[in-house]
Amino acid sequence: MNKQQISNLTIIKHKIMGFLANVFGYALVFIFGLTLLFGKLKDAPSIISVIIFIILGTLLIVCGIKRIQRFNKYISIISLENQTSLENIASSCSQSIDFVTNDLQAMINKKFFTNAYINKNTNEFIMKNKNIIVENNNSKKAKKLEIRVITCKNCGASNNITSTSTVECEFCGSAL
16 A cells, blocks of 8 residues: 555545544533433432533534644645745644644544655645656756646645656655
């Protein structure tokens, strides 16, 4: 299994986990909320346990939503706004640089991004193997390169491409 497949599977897996956390959270809140409202709970331990399950359900809902939103926010900032500075990414997310660094590193470790790393010396998020256009001054005929922006169907990132051949998304590694 290549890195592209691992990345795609990872993204899908985490989106499903976020969705399942939401569904399970809503189910807990609904069932135990009805129990609290209409159940014949007479003693304090029963009421407290029902309230604890409602709180757990609420936490699952919030975590499921945050998991999906944070990934999409980072992709948007890095891809659409071309931000690689951890300071700029952190300020765009209203988070500390340490939080964003740890969050992005966890996403790299979980294979959300293929060929990416964090440069701690420059405090930047670096994507390896980005498409680099090199102008060849020795050629007799200069070719006009047409750069197109393609949105990845898998992660929503914008990618600049210069050829019609199949290329990989710079962020998740899926074929464009």
